[in-house]
Amino acid sequence: MKKLLIYFMFFACFTNCNQEKINFGEYTPVPVSLEIPTLFSDKLIEPLIPINNPLTEEGIALGKKLFFDKILSGDGTQSCATCHNPEKAFTVNTQFSDGIDGNFGTRNSMPLFNLAWNFDERFTWDGKEITIEHQAFEPVINPIEMHNNWVIVAQKLQNHPEYPTLFKNAFGTSTIDSTLVTKAIAQFERILISGNSKFDKFQRGETTLTPQEQNGFNVFMDEDRGDCFHCHGSDNNPLWTDNKFHNNGLDAVFSDLGLGAITGDPNDNGKFKSPSIRNLAFTAPYMHDGRFSTLEEVINHYSEGLQNSSTIDPLMKKVNDGGVQLTTQDKADLKAFLLSLSDNDFISNPNFRE
Amino acid sequence: MKKIISLVFLILISFISCDEKECCVNLEPAQVTLDFTHNWNETSVNASDFSAFKFTNENGEEVSIENLRYLLSKIKLTDTNNQEIVLKDYQLINIGEETGLQLITENIPTGNYNLSFTFGFSDADNQDGIYQDLNTANFNVPGMLGGGYHYMQFDGKYLDTANMEAPFNYHAIRAVDRSDPNNLILEDTSFLVDLGNVEISNDMNIEIKMNISEWFKNPNTWNLNELNTVLMPNFAAQKLISANGESVFSLGEITSN
Numbered sequence: 001m002k003k004l005l006i007y008f009m010f011f012a013c014f015t016n017c018n019q020e021k022i023n024f025g026e027y028t029p030v031p032v033s034l035e036i037p038t039l040f041s042d043k044l045i046e047p048l049i050p051i052n053n054p055l056t057e058e059g060i061a062l063g064k065k066l067f068f069d070k071i072l073s074g075d076g077t078q079s080c081a082t083c084h085n086p087e088k089a090f091t092v093n094t095q096f097s098d099g100i101d102g103n104f105g106t107r108n109s110m111p112l113f114n115l116a117w118n119f120d121e122r123f124t125w126d127g128k129e130i131t132i133e134h135q136a137f138e139p140v141i142n143p144i145e146m147h148n149n150w151v152i153v154a155q156k157l158q159n160h161p162e163y164p165t166l167f168k169n170a171f172g173t174s175t176i177d178s179t180l181v182t183k184a185i186a187q188f189e190r191i192l193i194s195g196n197s198k199f200d201k202f203q204r205g206e207t208t209l210t211p212q213e214q215n216g217f218n219v220f221m222d223e224d225r226g227d228c229f230h231c232h233g234s235d236n237n238p239l240w241t242d243n244k245f246h247n248n249g250l251d252a253v254f255s256d257l258g259l260g261a262i263t264g265d266p267n268d269n270g271k272f273k274s275p276s277i278r279n280l281a282f283t284a285p286y287m288h289d290g291r292f293s294t295l296e297e298v299i300n301h302y303s304e305g306l307q308n309s310s311t312i313d314p315l316m317k318k319v320n321d322g323g324v325q326l327t328t329q330d331k332a333d334l335k336a337f338l339l340s341l342s343d344n345d346f347i348s349n350p351n352f353r354e
Numbered sequence: 355m356k357k358i359i360s361l362v363f364l365i366l367i368s369f370i371s372c373d374e375k376e377c378c379v380n381l382e383p384a385q386v387t388l389d390f391t392h393n394w395n396e397t398s399v400n401a402s403d404f405s406a407f408k409f410t411n412e413n414g415e416e417v418s419i420e421n422l423r424y425l426l427s428k429i430k431l432t433d434t435n436n437q438e439i440v441l442k443d444y445q446l447i448n449i450g451e452e453t454g455l456q457l458i459t460e461n462i463p464t465g466n467y468n469l470s471f472t473f474g475f476s477d478a479d480n481q482d483g484i485y486q487d488l489n490t491a492n493f494n495v496p497g498m499l500g501g502g503y504h505y506m507q508f509d510g511k512y513l514d515t516a517n518m519e520a521p522f523n524y525h526a527i528r529a530v531d532r533s534d535p536n537n538l539i540l541e542d543t544s545f546l547v548d549l550g551n552v553e554i555s556n557d558m559n560i561e562i563k564m565n566i567s568e569w570f571k572n573p574n575t576w577n578l579n580e581l582n583t584v585l586m587p588n589f590a591a592q593k594l595i596s597a598n599g600e601s602v603f604s605l606g607e608i609t610s611n
Contacts, residue, residue: 044489222498223587236483310519314510314523317523
């Protein structure tokens with residue numbers, strides 16, 4: 001008997017070392033671990049899941065429902081998905097997004113994928129939102145987006161026939177507030193993983209590249225040609241972005257200060273977050289203000305369209321010649337390579353659809 | 355009874371094992387903190403000095419630093435019996451983001467040691483894609499240049515002969531001659547930095563200084579008008595960089611606390 005007790009203690013103290021289980025008394029949400037593509041787990045450090053918002057089946061399902069629900073907007077006409085459409089890798093193809101009052105912002109919507117690997121956790125083009133949870137507060141109240149008020153949103157959800165139970169199942173309380181809403185949405189956003197493009201398949205040895213795509217990749221990687229890899233990742237960084245802020249030479253004079261407006265440091269003026277070059281087939285137009293509607297325009301920009309300014313990144317090394325001066329062939333091949341990073345499985349994944 | 359005692363003992367151990375272990379070899383082991391500091395000919399340089407034409411190199415060009423990160427590997431203490439304590443396999447130091455500027459190691463037995471490290475990765479360690487944190491930090495070298503990792507990315511601007519701002523990308527990697535792309539000729543240009551003796555008698559901070567101006571100075575006076583960008587595929591430039599690097603690091607202040 002004594003022995004049993006001791007064994008029990010022994011066991012208890014071992015389990016002590018582990019993380020606490022989520023337990024809300026009557027109902028225990030089912031923990032979910034991210035389905036991480038092998039290339040990601042081989043090449044990258046573990047994605048960021050905050051300890052105070054672990055992924056659960058119930059949390060993700062609730063987050064998904066909220067993401068697609070127009071109940072979050074002031075007049076019931078917009079959901080997150082209005083500007084973040086799953087068929088477009090969770091962005092939209094208009095240059096600026098039209099808020100509920102018809103006011104257009106000055107920023108192009110952003111695609112949403114692989115967000116859990118943004119280790120600095122600075123979101124939006126200028127990095128003003130820290131953490132995915134915190135970012136989700138903003139569109140709901142932004143006057144040029146959903147133009148609502150969190151007290152009203154919480155009340156509407158509270159009075160809804162289904163939501164109180166769903167919150168209870170996900171978080172153990174049916175008292176709904178903005179914190180729980182954003183936690184649920186963030187859980188859904190974290191499972192949006194894109195890692196199955198043609199190039200990924202090529203890296204896994206499942207397919208081959210065309211000679212054009214192969215040369216395009218070489219242009220991308222070659223310091224003497226495109227030299228894109230210093231900011232946009234590589235075969236060893238399957239995020240295909242550094243998630244850092246740079247001025248890539250779009251303007252000589254800035255109408256939008258970008259990161260500089262957030263940090264207050266003039267040395268940050270004109271800097272924006274490097275986007276991933278995954279899924280470009282679906283995410284036109286390009287850049288923070290959607291100024292380029294085609295990849296040809298983007299490539300021409302880097303090749304001969306650079307605008308000098310005091311904060312331009314030194315990696316825009318041929319700025320005094322206008323750009324890296326790619327040949328017509330290299331430009332076409334670079335485009336073919338860029339498109340090989342588009343992931344059809346991601347945009348057609350039924351788990352990510354309403 | 356004996357069984358129970360041993361079980362109780364086991365339980366105790368398992369409780370303790372949840373915590374950080376205090377080691378037991380030396381009675382009063384020391385905590386050693388390496389502080390990586392940076393200067394331009396003894397004028398201290400940190401992130402707030404970036405993006406300004408504050409510095410003049412040996413060749414007379416005015417220089418602004420925009421990004422400077424570098425990798426040290428096999429940072430180690432070697433005792434008088436040639437026993438090595440590796441403080442860290444590798445450390446990425448990023449001055450602009452102020453990360454990696456300190457390396458703290460607990461439980462160093464007191465004694466007399468030699469402090470050394472390798473700038474960059476030596477070939478044995480410089481294997482393509484194997485370090486997840488460095489991949490995540492985008493520190494890789496393209497496969498077409500032999501793969502592996504950068505030793506250093508030092509980006510900035512200088513004023514050229516026409517007094518125009520022009521960029522430089524002073525990137526150090528393993529030297530590569532790619533005249534024949536199918537048969538790269540590689541040469542390990544990482545180098546050992548031996549900082550000499552340190553006496554570890556109690557908890558202490560050891561400063562490791564990088565004089566950034568030395569990259570442009572000694573033994574090769576660097577002319578940024580000639581060598582500024584696309585240095586990665588430039589075999590000769592990598593050899594020059596490596597040679598200049600040898601005088602960049604020195605032992606700074608040692609303070610016990």
